[in-house]
Amino acid sequence: MDLLFVNGSVFDGLRYRPGLAVAVRSGRIAAVGTDLSELRGPQTEVVDLAGGLLLPGFVDAHIHPVQGGLERARCNLEPAAGLPAYQQIIATYAGQHPDVPWILGGGWHQPDFPNAAPAAADLDAVTGNRPAFLVNADHHGAWVNSRALALSGIDARTPDPADGRIERGPDGSPTGTLHEGAMDLVGRLVPPTTHIELVAALMDAQAYLHSLGITGWQDAILGAYANLGDATPAYVELAREGRLTARVNGALWWERDRGVEQIPDLIARQDGGTHPRFRAGSVKIMQDGVAENFTAAMLEPYFDANGYLTANAGLSFVDPVELRQIITRLDAEGFQVHVHAIGDRAVREALDAFEAALTANGVSDLRHHIAHLQVVHPDDVGRFAKLGITANIQALWAVYEPQMTDLTIPFLGPARTAWQYPFGDLARSGARLAAGSDWPVSSPDPLAAVHVAVNRRDSRSAEAFFPEQAVDLATALAAYTSGSAWVNHADDTGRIEVGALADLALLDRDPFAGATDEIAATRVRATYVEGECVFGEESTREDASWNRP
Numbered sequence: 001m002d003l004l005f006v007n008g009s010v011f012d013g014l015r016y017r018p019g020l021a022v023a024v025r026s027g028r029i030a031a032v033g034t035d036l037s038e039l040r041g042p043q044t045e046v047v048d049l050a051g052g053l054l055l056p057g058f059v060d061a062h063i064h065p066v067q068g069g070l071e072r073a074r075c076n077l078e079p080a081a082g083l084p085a086y087q088q089i090i091a092t093y094a095g096q097h098p099d100v101p102w103i104l105g106g107g108w109h110q111p112d113f114p115n116a117a118p119a120a121a122d123l124d125a126v127t128g129n130r131p132a133f134l135v136n137a138d139h140h141g142a143w144v145n146s147r148a149l150a151l152s153g154i155d156a157r158t159p160d161p162a163d164g165r166i167e168r169g170p171d172g173s174p175t176g177t178l179h180e181g182a183m184d185l186v187g188r189l190v191p192p193t194t195h196i197e198l199v200a201a202l203m204d205a206q207a208y209l210h211s212l213g214i215t216g217w218q219d220a221i222l223g224a225y226a227n228l229g230d231a232t233p234a235y236v237e238l239a240r241e242g243r244l245t246a247r248v249n250g251a252l253w254w255e256r257d258r259g260v261e262q263i264p265d266l267i268a269r270q271d272g273g274t275h276p277r278f279r280a281g282s283v284k285i286m287q288d289g290v291a292e293n294f295t296a297a298m299l300e301p302y303f304d305a306n307g308y309l310t311a312n313a314g315l316s317f318v319d320p321v322e323l324r325q326i327i328t329r330l331d332a333e334g335f336q337v338h339v340h341a342i343g344d345r346a347v348r349e350a351l352d353a354f355e356a357a358l359t360a361n362g363v364s365d366l367r368h369h370i371a372h373l374q375v376v377h378p379d380d381v382g383r384f385a386k387l388g389i390t391a392n393i394q395a396l397w398a399v400y401e402p403q404m405t406d407l408t409i410p411f412l413g414p415a416r417t418a419w420q421y422p423f424g425d426l427a428r429s430g431a432r433l434a435a436g437s438d439w440p441v442s443s444p445d446p447l448a449a450v451h452v453a454v455n456r457r458d459s460r461s462a463e464a465f466f467p468e469q470a471v472d473l474a475t476a477l478a479a480y481t482s483g484s485a486w487v488n489h490a491d492d493t494g495r496i497e498v499g500a501l502a503d504l505a506l507l508d509r510d511p512f513a514g515a516t517d518e519i520a521a522t523r524v525r526a527t528y529v530e531g532e533c534v535f536g537e538e539s540t541r542e543d544a545s546w547n548r549p
Contacts, residue, residue, distance in 0.1 A: 008049025
Protein backbone atom coordinates (compact mmCIF):
# COMPACT_ATOMS: atom_id res chain seq x y z
CA MET A 1 0.00 0.00 0.00
CA ASP A 2 1.27 3.51 -0.86
CA LEU A 3 0.97 6.15 1.84
CA LEU A 4 1.32 9.91 1.85
CA PHE A 5 1.65 11.75 5.18
CA VAL A 6 0.76 15.44 4.92
CA ASN A 7 -0.07 18.54 7.00
CA GLY A 8 2.42 18.08 9.81
CA SER A 9 6.09 17.91 10.73
CA VAL A 10 8.76 15.24 10.84
CA PHE A 11 11.42 14.12 13.28
CA ASP A 12 13.70 12.05 11.08
CA GLY A 13 15.49 10.16 13.86
CA LEU A 14 18.10 12.86 14.38
CA ARG A 15 16.59 16.23 13.47
CA TYR A 16 13.31 18.10 13.68
CA ARG A 17 12.07 19.01 10.20
CA PRO A 18 8.86 21.08 10.32
CA GLY A 19 6.39 21.24 7.49
CA LEU A 20 7.52 18.17 5.55
CA ALA A 21 5.48 15.45 3.88
CA VAL A 22 6.54 11.80 3.62
CA ALA A 23 5.68 9.28 0.92
CA VAL A 24 5.80 5.51 1.44
CA ARG A 25 5.87 2.94 -1.33
CA SER A 26 6.22 -0.85 -0.96
CA GLY A 27 6.96 -0.55 2.74
CA ARG A 28 9.83 1.93 2.41
CA ILE A 29 10.24 5.69 2.53
CA ALA A 30 10.01 6.86 -1.09
CA ALA A 31 10.31 10.62 -0.65
CA VAL A 32 10.56 13.38 1.96
CA GLY A 33 9.79 16.96 0.96
CA THR A 34 7.55 19.99 1.23
CA ASP A 35 5.25 19.13 -1.67
CA LEU A 36 4.84 15.51 -2.73
CA SER A 37 1.44 15.85 -4.39
CA GLU A 38 2.79 14.53 -7.69
CA LEU A 39 3.41 11.17 -6.00
CA ARG A 40 -0.24 10.62 -5.21
CA GLY A 41 -1.74 7.85 -7.30
CA PRO A 42 -5.16 6.19 -7.42
CA GLN A 43 -4.12 3.64 -4.77
CA THR A 44 -2.42 6.14 -2.45
CA GLU A 45 -3.79 6.41 1.05
CA VAL A 46 -3.39 9.97 2.31
CA VAL A 47 -2.84 10.36 6.04
CA ASP A 48 -3.55 13.78 7.51
CA LEU A 49 -1.09 14.52 10.31
CA ALA A 50 -3.35 17.40 11.39
CA GLY A 51 -0.42 19.37 12.77
CA GLY A 52 1.03 16.36 14.53
CA LEU A 53 4.48 14.82 14.29
CA LEU A 54 5.60 11.83 12.24
CA LEU A 55 8.70 10.08 13.54
CA PRO A 56 10.38 6.69 13.26
CA GLY A 57 8.71 4.01 15.33
CA PHE A 58 10.06 3.87 18.87
CA VAL A 59 12.50 1.05 19.61
CA ASP A 60 12.76 -0.08 23.24
CA ALA A 61 16.35 -1.16 23.88
CA HIS A 62 15.65 -2.91 27.20
CA ILE A 63 12.26 -4.48 27.86
CA HIS A 64 10.63 -7.71 29.05
CA PRO A 65 7.43 -7.99 26.99
CA VAL A 66 6.56 -11.57 27.90
CA GLN A 67 6.79 -10.85 31.62
CA GLY A 68 4.71 -7.74 31.04
CA GLY A 69 2.06 -9.70 29.16
CA LEU A 70 1.96 -12.37 31.83
CA GLU A 71 1.54 -9.82 34.63
CA ARG A 72 -1.34 -8.22 32.76
CA ALA A 73 -3.02 -11.67 32.64
CA ARG A 74 -2.25 -12.70 36.23
CA CYS A 75 -2.60 -10.96 39.59
CA ASN A 76 -1.51 -7.51 38.47
CA LEU A 77 -0.68 -5.20 41.38
CA GLU A 78 0.98 -2.49 39.28
CA PRO A 79 -2.02 -0.08 39.20
CA ALA A 80 -2.45 -0.15 43.01
CA ALA A 81 -0.62 1.42 45.93
CA GLY A 82 -0.56 0.37 49.59
CA LEU A 83 -1.25 -2.87 51.40
CA PRO A 84 -5.08 -2.61 51.55
CA ALA A 85 -5.31 -2.04 47.79
CA TYR A 86 -2.92 -4.90 47.10
CA GLN A 87 -4.87 -7.24 49.36
CA GLN A 88 -8.13 -6.34 47.64
CA ILE A 89 -6.69 -7.14 44.19
CA ILE A 90 -5.16 -10.38 45.42
CA ALA A 91 -8.37 -11.50 47.15
CA THR A 92 -10.42 -10.70 44.04
CA TYR A 93 -8.00 -12.58 41.80
CA ALA A 94 -7.93 -15.59 44.11
CA GLY A 95 -11.73 -15.69 44.19
CA GLN A 96 -11.98 -15.45 40.40
CA HIS A 97 -9.36 -18.17 39.85
CA PRO A 98 -10.19 -20.93 42.35
CA ASP A 99 -8.50 -23.63 40.27
CA VAL A 100 -5.01 -22.16 39.82
CA PRO A 101 -2.58 -24.01 42.13
CA TRP A 102 -0.41 -20.92 42.76
CA ILE A 103 -1.30 -17.24 43.07
CA LEU A 104 1.17 -15.65 40.63
CA GLY A 105 1.68 -12.08 39.47
CA GLY A 106 3.40 -8.98 40.74
CA GLY A 107 3.93 -5.27 40.45
CA TRP A 108 3.98 -4.22 44.13
CA HIS A 109 6.15 -1.26 45.10
CA GLN A 110 8.71 -1.42 47.89
CA PRO A 111 8.00 2.01 49.43
CA ASP A 112 4.49 0.79 50.30
CA PHE A 113 5.87 -1.47 53.05
CA PRO A 114 7.92 -0.95 56.23
CA ASN A 115 11.59 -1.52 55.40
CA ALA A 116 10.45 -2.17 51.81
CA ALA A 117 9.62 -5.76 52.80
CA PRO A 118 6.02 -7.09 52.79
CA ALA A 119 5.13 -9.83 55.24
CA ALA A 120 3.90 -13.34 54.54
CA ALA A 121 1.14 -12.92 57.13
CA ASP A 122 -0.46 -10.09 55.13
CA LEU A 123 -0.48 -12.34 52.07
CA ASP A 124 -1.82 -15.31 54.05
CA ALA A 125 -4.91 -13.30 54.93
CA VAL A 126 -6.07 -13.17 51.29
CA THR A 127 -4.64 -16.32 49.67
CA GLY A 128 -5.87 -19.10 51.94
CA ASN A 129 -3.91 -22.34 51.74
CA ARG A 130 -2.62 -21.84 48.20
CA PRO A 131 1.01 -20.80 47.79
CA ALA A 132 1.65 -17.32 46.43
CA PHE A 133 4.65 -15.84 44.62
CA LEU A 134 4.36 -12.16 43.65
CA VAL A 135 7.37 -10.33 42.24
CA ASN A 136 7.89 -6.66 42.98
CA ALA A 137 7.82 -3.93 40.36
CA ASP A 138 11.55 -4.12 39.65
CA HIS A 139 11.57 -7.94 39.52
CA HIS A 140 14.46 -8.11 41.97
CA GLY A 141 12.36 -9.38 44.88
CA ALA A 142 9.33 -11.54 45.62
CA TRP A 143 6.56 -11.50 48.23
CA VAL A 144 5.64 -15.03 49.27
CA ASN A 145 3.12 -16.42 51.73
CA SER A 146 3.59 -18.93 54.53
CA ARG A 147 2.42 -21.83 52.40
CA ALA A 148 5.11 -21.09 49.79
CA LEU A 149 7.77 -20.81 52.49
CA ALA A 150 6.69 -24.12 53.98
CA LEU A 151 6.75 -25.90 50.62
CA SER A 152 10.24 -24.60 49.92
CA GLY A 153 11.58 -25.57 53.34
CA ILE A 154 12.94 -22.10 54.06
CA ASP A 155 13.37 -21.55 57.79
CA ALA A 156 15.72 -19.85 60.23
CA ARG A 157 18.49 -22.31 59.37
CA THR A 158 18.38 -21.69 55.62
CA PRO A 159 21.45 -19.71 54.55
CA ASP A 160 21.21 -16.76 52.22
CA PRO A 161 22.32 -17.69 48.70
CA ALA A 162 25.48 -16.02 47.44
CA ASP A 163 23.48 -13.82 45.08
CA GLY A 164 20.51 -12.95 47.27
CA ARG A 165 19.01 -12.36 50.69
CA ILE A 166 16.09 -13.68 52.77
CA GLU A 167 14.30 -11.07 54.88
CA ARG A 168 14.19 -12.37 58.44
CA GLY A 169 12.67 -11.64 61.82
CA PRO A 170 14.67 -11.28 65.06
CA ASP A 171 14.83 -15.07 65.44
CA GLY A 172 16.09 -15.57 61.90
CA SER A 173 12.79 -16.89 60.55
CA PRO A 174 11.81 -15.77 57.03
CA THR A 175 9.26 -12.98 57.03
CA GLY A 176 7.97 -13.21 53.47
CA THR A 177 10.31 -11.21 51.19
CA LEU A 178 13.04 -12.77 49.07
CA HIS A 179 15.64 -10.68 47.26
CA GLU A 180 17.52 -11.50 44.04
CA GLY A 181 18.79 -15.10 43.94
CA ALA A 182 16.78 -15.98 47.05
CA MET A 183 13.65 -15.78 44.88
CA ASP A 184 14.70 -19.07 43.29
CA LEU A 185 14.29 -20.89 46.60
CA VAL A 186 10.52 -20.63 46.06
CA GLY A 187 10.41 -19.85 42.35
CA ARG A 188 11.79 -23.27 41.40
CA LEU A 189 8.60 -24.82 42.82
CA VAL A 190 6.21 -22.71 40.77
CA PRO A 191 4.56 -24.63 37.91
CA PRO A 192 6.31 -23.74 34.63
CA THR A 193 4.61 -21.29 32.32
CA THR A 194 3.28 -23.15 29.30
CA HIS A 195 4.18 -22.36 25.71
CA ILE A 196 0.55 -21.38 25.06
CA GLU A 197 0.72 -18.89 27.93
CA LEU A 198 4.00 -17.44 26.62
CA VAL A 199 2.58 -16.97 23.13
CA ALA A 200 -0.58 -15.33 24.47
CA ALA A 201 1.46 -13.01 26.71
CA LEU A 202 3.70 -12.01 23.82
CA MET A 203 0.75 -11.29 21.54
CA ASP A 204 -0.92 -9.15 24.22
CA ALA A 205 2.32 -7.29 24.89
CA GLN A 206 2.93 -6.68 21.19
CA ALA A 207 -0.50 -5.09 20.73
CA TYR A 208 0.00 -2.93 23.82
CA LEU A 209 3.45 -1.78 22.72
CA HIS A 210 2.24 -0.97 19.20
CA SER A 211 -0.41 1.26 20.79
CA LEU A 212 2.46 3.29 22.29
CA GLY A 213 4.21 3.73 18.94
CA ILE A 214 6.77 0.97 19.54
CA THR A 215 7.77 -0.97 16.44
CA GLY A 216 10.77 -2.90 17.77
CA TRP A 217 12.63 -3.86 20.90
CA GLN A 218 15.40 -5.79 22.53
CA ASP A 219 13.99 -8.46 24.83
CA ALA A 220 16.44 -8.14 27.70
CA ILE A 221 16.20 -11.74 28.95
CA LEU A 222 15.61 -14.85 26.86
CA GLY A 223 16.19 -17.82 29.12
CA ALA A 224 15.19 -19.27 32.47
CA TYR A 225 15.09 -16.40 34.98
CA ALA A 226 12.85 -15.42 37.92
CA ASN A 227 10.38 -18.25 37.43
CA LEU A 228 9.98 -17.71 33.70
CA GLY A 229 11.09 -20.16 31.05
CA ASP A 230 12.72 -19.31 27.77
CA ALA A 231 10.37 -17.33 25.50
CA THR A 232 12.51 -17.87 22.39
CA PRO A 233 10.18 -20.60 21.01
CA ALA A 234 7.23 -18.21 21.33
CA TYR A 235 9.06 -15.56 19.29
CA VAL A 236 10.12 -18.10 16.67
CA GLU A 237 6.58 -19.43 16.31
CA LEU A 238 5.05 -15.98 15.90
CA ALA A 239 7.77 -14.92 13.46
CA ARG A 240 7.36 -17.99 11.27
CA GLU A 241 3.57 -17.64 11.26
CA GLY A 242 3.73 -13.95 10.35
CA ARG A 243 2.19 -12.84 13.64
CA LEU A 244 5.29 -11.08 14.95
CA THR A 245 4.78 -7.59 13.59
CA ALA A 246 7.55 -6.00 15.68
CA ARG A 247 11.28 -6.25 14.97
CA VAL A 248 12.97 -7.99 17.89
CA ASN A 249 16.52 -8.69 18.96
CA GLY A 250 16.68 -11.10 21.89
CA ALA A 251 19.33 -11.05 24.60
CA LEU A 252 20.15 -14.61 25.66
CA TRP A 253 20.41 -14.94 29.43
CA TRP A 254 23.90 -15.51 30.86
CA GLU A 255 23.50 -18.07 33.65
CA ARG A 256 25.70 -16.70 36.39
CA ASP A 257 26.13 -20.05 38.10
CA ARG A 258 27.89 -21.29 34.95
CA GLY A 259 30.99 -20.07 33.16
CA VAL A 260 32.33 -19.88 29.62
CA GLU A 261 31.34 -23.51 29.07
CA GLN A 262 27.82 -22.23 28.29
CA ILE A 263 28.98 -20.31 25.19
CA PRO A 264 28.48 -23.25 22.79
CA ASP A 265 24.89 -23.52 24.06
CA LEU A 266 24.37 -19.82 23.38
CA ILE A 267 25.75 -20.20 19.86
CA ALA A 268 23.35 -23.07 19.19
CA ARG A 269 20.40 -21.06 20.50
CA GLN A 270 21.40 -18.08 18.39
CA ASP A 271 21.64 -20.18 15.23
CA GLY A 272 18.25 -21.79 15.82
CA GLY A 273 16.20 -18.62 16.08
CA THR A 274 17.00 -16.31 13.19
CA HIS A 275 14.15 -14.73 11.18
CA PRO A 276 13.72 -11.37 9.42
CA ARG A 277 11.61 -10.14 12.35
CA PHE A 278 13.49 -11.95 15.13
CA ARG A 279 17.09 -12.67 15.97
CA ALA A 280 18.89 -13.61 19.18
CA GLY A 281 22.14 -11.77 18.62
CA SER A 282 22.82 -10.47 22.11
CA VAL A 283 23.82 -11.95 25.47
CA LYS A 284 22.51 -10.40 28.69
CA ILE A 285 24.74 -10.33 31.77
CA MET A 286 23.28 -9.06 35.03
CA GLN A 287 26.29 -7.72 36.90
CA ASP A 288 24.55 -6.46 40.04
CA GLY A 289 21.18 -5.98 41.69
CA VAL A 290 19.37 -2.77 42.63
CA ALA A 291 20.07 0.03 45.07
CA GLU A 292 16.80 -0.27 47.01
CA ASN A 293 17.74 -3.64 48.44
CA PHE A 294 21.45 -2.81 48.70
CA THR A 295 22.54 -5.34 46.08
CA ALA A 296 23.67 -2.78 43.46
CA ALA A 297 27.47 -2.99 43.35
CA MET A 298 29.08 0.19 44.73
CA LEU A 299 32.69 1.35 44.85
CA GLU A 300 32.11 2.43 48.45
CA PRO A 301 29.73 0.90 51.04
CA TYR A 302 26.16 2.01 51.58
CA PHE A 303 25.21 4.24 54.48
CA ASP A 304 22.76 3.04 57.10
CA ALA A 305 19.59 4.89 58.11
CA ASN A 306 21.59 6.97 60.59
CA GLY A 307 24.15 8.11 58.06
CA TYR A 308 26.98 5.80 59.04
CA LEU A 309 28.92 3.72 56.53
CA THR A 310 28.13 0.02 56.60
CA ALA A 311 30.28 -2.91 55.51
CA ASN A 312 27.97 -3.65 52.56
CA ALA A 313 28.99 -2.44 49.09
CA GLY A 314 26.51 -4.62 47.19
CA LEU A 315 26.99 -7.66 45.01
CA SER A 316 28.93 -8.30 41.83
CA PHE A 317 27.04 -11.30 40.48
CA VAL A 318 29.93 -12.18 38.16
CA ASP A 319 33.48 -11.96 39.46
CA PRO A 320 35.02 -8.93 37.71
CA VAL A 321 38.11 -10.88 36.58
CA GLU A 322 35.88 -13.59 35.16
CA LEU A 323 33.65 -10.93 33.59
CA ARG A 324 36.58 -9.67 31.51
CA GLN A 325 37.22 -13.19 30.27
CA ILE A 326 33.54 -13.81 29.51
CA ILE A 327 32.98 -10.61 27.56
CA THR A 328 36.22 -11.08 25.64
CA ARG A 329 35.09 -14.57 24.61
CA LEU A 330 31.57 -13.44 23.70
CA ASP A 331 32.96 -10.56 21.66
CA ALA A 332 35.26 -12.97 19.83
CA GLU A 333 32.30 -15.21 19.04
CA GLY A 334 30.37 -12.31 17.50
CA PHE A 335 27.83 -11.72 20.26
CA GLN A 336 26.64 -8.29 21.25
CA VAL A 337 26.85 -8.02 25.06
CA HIS A 338 24.11 -6.25 27.02
CA VAL A 339 25.04 -5.63 30.67
CA HIS A 340 22.75 -4.69 33.54
CA ALA A 341 24.71 -2.30 35.77
CA ILE A 342 23.07 -0.14 38.44
CA GLY A 343 25.90 0.74 40.84
CA ASP A 344 29.10 2.61 40.04
CA ARG A 345 31.25 -0.48 40.71
CA ALA A 346 29.16 -2.59 38.36
CA VAL A 347 29.40 0.09 35.66
CA ARG A 348 33.18 0.23 36.07
CA GLU A 349 33.49 -3.56 36.02
CA ALA A 350 31.50 -3.70 32.79
CA LEU A 351 33.58 -0.94 31.16
CA ASP A 352 36.79 -2.66 32.26
CA ALA A 353 35.56 -5.90 30.67
CA PHE A 354 34.67 -4.18 27.40
CA GLU A 355 38.08 -2.50 27.39
CA ALA A 356 39.73 -5.91 27.83
CA ALA A 357 37.71 -7.27 24.89
CA LEU A 358 38.68 -4.30 22.72
CA THR A 359 42.35 -4.79 23.58
CA ALA A 360 42.22 -8.51 22.85
CA ASN A 361 39.97 -8.58 19.78
CA GLY A 362 40.13 -5.14 18.23
CA VAL A 363 37.29 -2.91 17.08
CA SER A 364 34.03 -4.61 16.06
CA ASP A 365 30.55 -3.59 14.99
CA LEU A 366 28.80 -5.61 17.71
CA ARG A 367 27.37 -2.50 19.42
CA HIS A 368 27.76 -3.51 23.06
CA HIS A 369 25.71 -1.58 25.59
CA ILE A 370 25.27 -1.08 29.33
CA ALA A 371 21.76 -0.57 30.66
CA HIS A 372 20.35 1.35 33.63
CA LEU A 373 23.43 3.37 34.70
CA GLN A 374 21.88 4.63 37.90
CA VAL A 375 25.16 5.59 39.59
CA VAL A 376 28.11 6.36 37.33
CA HIS A 377 31.38 7.60 38.80
CA PRO A 378 32.42 10.83 37.03
CA ASP A 379 35.73 9.23 36.04
CA ASP A 380 33.81 6.66 33.97
CA VAL A 381 31.47 8.94 32.03
CA GLY A 382 33.96 9.63 29.25
CA ARG A 383 34.86 5.96 28.84
CA PHE A 384 31.60 5.14 27.02
CA ALA A 385 32.54 7.19 23.96
CA LYS A 386 36.19 6.17 24.16
CA LEU A 387 35.33 2.46 24.16
CA GLY A 388 32.36 2.72 21.78
CA ILE A 389 29.89 1.45 24.41
CA THR A 390 26.29 2.63 24.10
CA ALA A 391 24.62 4.06 27.20
CA ASN A 392 21.21 2.36 27.37
CA ILE A 393 19.12 4.70 29.53
CA GLN A 394 15.83 4.18 31.37
CA ALA A 395 14.92 7.85 31.65
CA LEU A 396 11.65 7.37 33.52
CA TRP A 397 13.60 6.57 36.70
CA ALA A 398 15.41 9.93 36.93
CA VAL A 399 12.84 11.63 39.18
CA TYR A 400 12.11 12.31 42.82
CA GLU A 401 9.59 9.69 43.94
CA PRO A 402 9.27 7.52 47.08
CA GLN A 403 11.63 4.78 45.93
CA MET A 404 14.26 7.42 45.28
CA THR A 405 13.69 9.67 48.28
CA ASP A 406 12.98 6.98 50.90
CA LEU A 407 14.92 3.91 49.76
CA THR A 408 17.86 5.24 47.78
CA ILE A 409 19.13 8.75 48.56
CA PRO A 410 19.57 8.24 52.33
CA PHE A 411 21.74 5.19 51.72
CA LEU A 412 23.86 6.58 48.88
CA GLY A 413 24.78 9.88 50.50
CA PRO A 414 25.04 13.29 48.80
CA ALA A 415 27.97 12.63 46.44
CA ARG A 416 26.65 9.46 44.87
CA THR A 417 23.12 10.83 44.77
CA ALA A 418 24.37 13.54 42.40
CA TRP A 419 25.97 10.90 40.13
CA GLN A 420 22.65 9.28 39.33
CA TYR A 421 21.38 8.97 35.76
CA PRO A 422 23.94 11.37 34.18
CA PHE A 423 22.28 11.49 30.76
CA GLY A 424 23.43 15.04 30.05
CA ASP A 425 27.06 14.34 30.90
CA LEU A 426 27.01 11.16 28.80
CA ALA A 427 25.58 12.99 25.80
CA ARG A 428 28.03 15.88 26.14
CA SER A 429 30.93 13.41 26.37
CA GLY A 430 30.02 11.99 22.96
CA ALA A 431 28.48 8.74 24.18
CA ARG A 432 25.88 7.16 21.94
CA LEU A 433 22.50 6.93 23.72
CA ALA A 434 19.83 4.27 23.35
CA ALA A 435 16.67 4.17 25.44
CA GLY A 436 14.34 1.60 26.93
CA SER A 437 11.73 1.14 29.62
CA ASP A 438 12.51 -2.14 31.42
CA TRP A 439 8.75 -2.81 31.34
CA PRO A 440 7.08 -4.25 33.40
CA VAL A 441 9.46 -2.67 35.93
CA SER A 442 8.11 0.69 34.78
CA SER A 443 5.76 2.04 32.13
CA PRO A 444 6.70 1.21 28.52
CA ASP A 445 5.35 4.56 27.28
CA PRO A 446 8.27 6.18 25.39
CA LEU A 447 6.72 9.63 25.54
CA ALA A 448 6.55 9.50 29.34
CA ALA A 449 10.25 8.59 29.39
CA VAL A 450 11.14 11.32 26.88
CA HIS A 451 9.27 13.81 29.09
CA VAL A 452 11.48 12.88 32.05
CA ALA A 453 14.68 12.89 30.00
CA VAL A 454 13.93 16.49 28.98
CA ASN A 455 12.44 17.78 32.24
CA ARG A 456 13.98 15.49 34.91
CA ARG A 457 10.58 15.41 36.59
CA ASP A 458 7.20 13.82 36.07
CA SER A 459 3.67 14.76 37.10
CA ARG A 460 4.30 13.56 40.67
CA SER A 461 7.43 15.62 41.33
CA ALA A 462 7.58 19.37 41.83
CA GLU A 463 11.37 19.56 41.83
CA ALA A 464 13.60 18.56 38.93
CA PHE A 465 16.07 15.76 39.67
CA PHE A 466 19.51 17.26 38.93
CA PRO A 467 18.27 19.30 35.96
CA GLU A 468 21.80 19.76 34.64
CA GLN A 469 21.56 16.13 33.48
CA ALA A 470 18.57 16.82 31.22
CA VAL A 471 18.87 16.39 27.46
CA ASP A 472 16.97 18.25 24.76
CA LEU A 473 13.94 16.82 23.00
CA ALA A 474 15.78 15.87 19.81
CA THR A 475 18.44 13.97 21.79
CA ALA A 476 15.80 12.10 23.80
CA LEU A 477 13.77 11.15 20.72
CA ALA A 478 16.92 10.12 18.86
CA ALA A 479 17.85 7.78 21.72
CA TYR A 480 14.42 6.14 21.52
CA THR A 481 14.44 5.84 17.71
CA SER A 482 17.68 5.84 15.75
CA GLY A 483 19.83 5.11 18.83
CA SER A 484 17.94 2.00 19.87
CA ALA A 485 17.48 0.84 16.27
CA TRP A 486 21.25 1.06 15.86
CA VAL A 487 21.83 -1.03 18.98
CA ASN A 488 19.47 -3.65 17.56
CA HIS A 489 21.34 -3.70 14.22
CA ALA A 490 18.04 -2.67 12.62
CA ASP A 491 19.87 -0.35 10.26
CA ASP A 492 16.99 -0.01 7.80
CA THR A 493 14.87 1.54 10.56
CA GLY A 494 15.08 4.36 13.08
CA ARG A 495 15.26 7.05 10.38
CA ILE A 496 12.86 8.81 8.06
CA GLU A 497 14.97 8.99 4.94
CA VAL A 498 14.60 7.68 1.42
CA GLY A 499 15.09 3.91 1.34
CA ALA A 500 14.44 3.28 5.04
CA LEU A 501 11.73 0.85 6.09
CA ALA A 502 8.51 2.66 6.93
CA ASP A 503 8.36 1.80 10.64
CA LEU A 504 6.61 4.94 11.85
CA ALA A 505 4.68 6.52 14.71
CA LEU A 506 2.17 9.32 14.24
CA LEU A 507 1.68 11.65 17.23
CA ASP A 508 -1.45 13.67 17.93
CA ARG A 509 0.55 16.87 18.33
CA ASP A 510 3.99 18.29 17.64
CA PRO A 511 5.92 18.28 20.93
CA PHE A 512 8.58 20.54 19.41
CA ALA A 513 5.93 23.22 19.01
CA GLY A 514 4.65 23.05 22.59
CA ALA A 515 5.96 23.52 26.10
CA THR A 516 8.41 20.89 27.33
CA ASP A 517 6.29 20.25 30.41
CA GLU A 518 3.48 19.01 28.12
CA ILE A 519 5.48 16.30 26.32
CA ALA A 520 3.90 13.51 28.38
CA ALA A 521 0.42 14.58 27.27
CA THR A 522 1.27 13.58 23.70
CA ARG A 523 -0.51 10.48 22.42
CA VAL A 524 0.14 8.06 19.57
CA ARG A 525 -2.54 8.14 16.86
CA ALA A 526 -1.16 5.40 14.66
CA THR A 527 1.76 3.00 14.34
CA TYR A 528 3.08 1.50 11.11
CA VAL A 529 5.49 -1.38 10.49
CA GLU A 530 6.86 -1.52 6.97
CA GLY A 531 4.00 0.70 5.86
CA GLU A 532 1.28 -1.49 7.37
CA CYS A 533 -0.86 0.01 10.11
CA VAL A 534 -0.53 -2.11 13.27
CA PHE A 535 -2.30 0.40 15.51
CA GLY A 536 -4.46 3.36 14.67
CA GLU A 537 -7.78 4.98 14.04
CA GLU A 538 -9.71 5.76 10.89
CA SER A 539 -9.36 9.43 11.81
CA THR A 540 -5.78 9.38 10.52
CA ARG A 541 -7.06 8.98 6.96
CA GLU A 542 -7.71 12.23 5.18
CA ASP A 543 -10.79 12.83 3.11
CA ALA A 544 -10.37 11.87 -0.55
CA SER A 545 -10.85 15.50 -1.54
CA TRP A 546 -7.27 16.25 -0.51
CA ASN A 547 -5.07 17.69 -3.27
CA ARG A 548 -7.94 19.29 -5.12
CA PRO A 549 -6.75 21.13 -8.25
